[in-house]
Amino acid sequence: MVTTAENPAFKINIDEQELSELCKGIALACVRSAAAPAPAAAAAPAPPIYFTDPDETPAKKTRTFKTSQGEHVISSLSDDKCIAALQRKGSGGHAFSKTLLEKKDRFGSWTQAQAAWAHKLANEQVAQAPTQKEKELERASLIALLALLKVPGGKLKQPSIVFENGDSMLRLQLAGARSKKPGSVNVTDGGEYGKNTWYGRIDQAGGWEAARTSKLPVWAIDIMNGLAKDPAGTIRDNSKLTGRCCFCRRKLDQPAAVSMGMGLQCAQNFSTPALDLERSWKDEEKRLREQNKN
Numbered sequence: 001m002v003t004t005a006e007n008p009a010f011k012i013n014i015d016e017q018e019l020s021e022l023c024k025g026i027a028l029a030c031v032r033s034a035a036a037p038a039p040a041a042a043a044a045p046a047p048p049i050y051f052t053d054p055d056e057t058p059a060k061k062t063r064t065f066k067t068s069q070g071e072h073v074i075s076s077l078s079d080d081k082c083i084a085a086l087q088r089k090g091s092g093g094h095a096f097s098k099t100l101l102e103k104k105d106r107f108g109s110w111t112q113a114q115a116a117w118a119h120k121l122a123n124e125q126v127a128q129a130p131t132q133k134e135k136e137l138e139r140a141s142l143i144a145l146l147a148l149l150k151v152p153g154g155k156l157k158q159p160s161i162v163f164e165n166g167d168s169m170l171r172l173q174l175a176g177a178r179s180k181k182p183g184s185v186n187v188t189d190g191g192e193y194g195k196n197t198w199y200g201r202i203d204q205a206g207g208w209e210a211a212r213t214s215k216l217p218v219w220a221i222d223i224m225n226g227l228a229k230d231p232a233g234t235i236r237d238n239s240k241l242t243g244r245c246c247f248c249r250r251k252l253d254q255p256a257a258v259s260m261g262m263g264l265q266c267a268q269n270f271s272t273p274a275l276d277l278e279r280s281w282k283d284e285e286k287r288l289r290e291q292n293k294n
Ligand SMILES: [Zn+2]
Pocket: 245, 246, 247, 248, 249, 250, 262, 263, 265, 266
């Protein structure tokens, strides 16, 4: 555990290697100050570490941060890029990166020393994988998903759709009137309220507001993009793995419901003129009935 001079309440978890580096630095500083002939003699400042973002032009402006050990970190990363890099590092199991992201989420900003560490770690991450392109949610998908969950006529209080991948879950749920952002769509891991992981929200305009601490898994991005392009196919494929209605989570028993991945009631609730699930459901029932006759 480490506390900083700027903010004594700030505690960080640090892994053994980082702690050992830190201790070496402190020990060295102690030896130097003990050996110094006059206490007034200022120690030479540590040479700054320069980082440049490989995605940016060299003309990009830089910012300087100072750690509580007096180390200068010069970074050309924006805060958003810094956060994205820390998320990658954090999802790779780096506990200190996660701690820094939690601080940012909780307090809205970092202290000078925290920002210095955040940019130092983020720049190391960026330097490691400069060309790694990430899968992204498509704008058209977000708009389509928003439309899917805004059930006409307000038949349901908080319509949601759920997908599974092994032990993992993905839930998209329309935020109710009393929520922080009514009419937006919250995206979570499907856990119960208060204990779930929030990945972000689709805002009313179809924009994506990502959570800082939890990154949407790649399979979930595939589902969300797929759901917009081929809703029926994506729902059918996923329900084959679960045997449940993607909307209400009830076990499916009727053949047409199993085939469609949803019960008739939910198909009716989620039908819109653009996506007539009820029509598709009844067509499927008819098709299966005729198939059985032959
Ligand atoms: Zn259902």
